Amino acid sequence: MNRESTDASGSPRNSVFPAGLHYAFWFGALNALSFPIVQNSPMVLFAKSLGASATVLGIIAGMMPLLVISQIPAANYIQRVGYKQFVFAGWGTRVMFIFGIALVPLTGGFLDRSNQLALVIALLFCFNLSRGISSCAWLPWLTELVPPQMRGRFLVRDAATTNFGCFVAFLISAALLAGDTRPWQFSLLFAFSGLAGVASLTFLKRIPDVPIVEAVRASQTRVPWMAMIQHPPFKKLLRSVIAWSVAYGGMTAFTVAYLRVEVGLSETTILLVTSVAFLGGLSTLGFLGHRLDRLGSKPVLTFAFGAWILVLAGWVALAGRAVGMKLVLVLLLQFFMGLLAALVNMSNNRLAMVVIPKMGRNHFFALYNVVGNVTLGVAPIAWGILIDAIGSRETIWMGVAWNRYTIFFAGAAAAFVVAMLISRFLEEPEAVSMEELLRELLIQSPQRIWLRFWPRS
DSSP: OOOOOOOOTTTSSOOOOTTTTTTHHHHHHHHHHHHHHHHHHHHHHHHHHHHHHHHHHHHHHHHHHGGGGGHHHHHHHHHHHHHHOOOOOOOHHHHHHEEEEEEEGGGTSSSHHHHHHHHHHHHHHHHHHHHHHHHTTHHHHHHHHHHHGHHHHHHHHHHHHHHHHHHHHHHHHHHHHHHOOOOOHHHHHHHHHHHHHHHHHHHHHTTTTOOOOOOHHHHOOOHHHHHHTTHHHHHHHHHHHHHHHHHHHHHHHHHHHHHHTOOOOHHHHHHHHHHHHHHHHHTHHHHTTOOOOHHHHHHHHHHHHHHHHHHHHHHHHHHTTSOOOOHHHHHHHHHHHHHHHHHHHHHHOOOOOHHOOOOTTTHHHHHHHHHHHHHHHHHHHHHHHHHHHHHTOOEEETTTOOOOHHHHHHHHHHHHHHHHHHHHHOOOOOOOHHHHHHIIIIIISSGGGGTTTSSSO
């Protein structure tokens, strides 16, 4: 039985997670030492070293979410294989492809840069396909494992451990890519990613499995996909997820490209700068703590989308040279990007756990993941084509230099405006109002100590 006590606000404070669930945090932390190296800034920097264009970077950034579409057919096999075995097989397969990627930088003696880039893209395709297939069992597995009243708390802690692992991975990446970067340094970094992936599997294997009801296992009922999409709370959630994916798609890849191409920062500096985003994600543990379950996902999403607009206004000012390039400002923007991205992701996942009915849960989650991730995959490709189409053209308007990156950041901000409006129509009966969320964060929460240092007239 879970022991539980409450604080003054009535929130659960000392609830005990089910036995063995703590292995999920260890898995998340070690997995976070692995996947960002082949899916984030280090891979973007390696691709840029091979001469990748913005369109190719968009393809690399969009490949992982696009291949989540494989969850639609894969969802039919979860009940036959079981959650744990299904995830373990896919995660183990993708680790093998990481070691293949680690060999590519060493092929420069007999492959030119374009062939190396093509080989990397092929291996990334296989890596992301195996990930996409296996990940369709992850959220249904967690939904069965974590009690409803503890899901928000679990997701906050999971986000914190994952972001901490990503932060460490980026520090290691910066150390390994220091100086005049050579191909063997990328090879060593990707090999480390593979080893971290192997280590994460030892903890994945220890997470408790959830038995699947025999009636569900043997069911051959045709999946009513259209009826599932039309389920009102789920349909509204999908709209919000699509808007978020359009706005956020390619954000990491093109901020890295901007800092490398336009600002001229080195690989090491870029990795150190972008690692600050994971500190922002880690800070969600103190920002929300145990309160996400009580506050609800809807007001958190609305707040986060609004804050994203302000962050992108900062990037527009930087890219448009309305303000001077200051490293402190870039670090501040990166921190809030990490914080807000973590808030959106955990709130979306928690709301999906709330609105998705138990009947057909595996297929609902597959549909939820596919819709969001396919949009997240198409968006960076579209943004990349736009950036390449604009090229070096630039015009000055209202004191801002409107170039390819200024237009990208402004377009993403416009998409966040749409996302914020859509989020107001999400269905979550137990969610608090936006006003109560702000009161909680600014007055009743631990962050209220900040106000004591605010200058008073």
